[in-house]
Amino acid sequence: MDTTKAAGGPSTRAPSLEDIERLATAAYADLPAEFRSLCGEIRFIVADFPDEEIMDAMELESEFDILGLFEGMPIGEMGVPITGAMANRILLYRRPILDYWAEHDETLEAIVRHVLIHEIGHHFGLSDDDMYGLEREAD
Numbered sequence: 001m002d003t004t005k006a007a008g009g010p011s012t013r014a015p016s017l018e019d020i021e022r023l024a025t026a027a028y029a030d031l032p033a034e035f036r037s038l039c040g041e042i043r044f045i046v047a048d049f050p051d052e053e054i055m056d057a058m059e060l061e062s063e064f065d066i067l068g069l070f071e072g073m074p075i076g077e078m079g080v081p082i083t084g085a086m087a088n089r090i091l092l093y094r095r096p097i098l099d100y101w102a103e104h105d106e107t108l109e110a111i112v113r114h115v116l117i118h119e120i121g122h123h124f125g126l127s128d129d130d131m132y133g134l135e136r137e138a139d
């Protein structure tokens with residue numbers, strides 16, 4: 001799968017749900033082993049768009065307003081397992097990611113990796129503001 005944008009040439013097809021999942025799996029596998037071990041069990045799910053429940057809960061104006069979402073219990077809040085609790089999962093939204101990709105000069109791999117790491121940050125209990133601050137400090 002070529003995930004670079006062809007200059008001046010038509011694309012044969014948009015990356016599929018499975019393509020995005022492969023990119024996310026590869027990005028996760030490339031993270032340091034120590035970091036992955038701290039993540040515990042996380043499921044990755046790729047959907048075209050967030051569902052209505054998420055749209056309402058996040059008060060989104062458009063289904064394109066979100067690239068990914070962490071659902072579950074942040075690592076800092078884990079203690080005694082709750083009976084019937086769902087496994088932690090990271091949702092990646094294909095169409096908003098592709099829309100973002102079309103408007104920026106980043107590779108699709110880089111975008112998926114960024115969204116994945118951002119959502120893992122939520123698993124560690126970091127807020128969006130915390131992560132933006134860390135990104136600013138790293139630059």
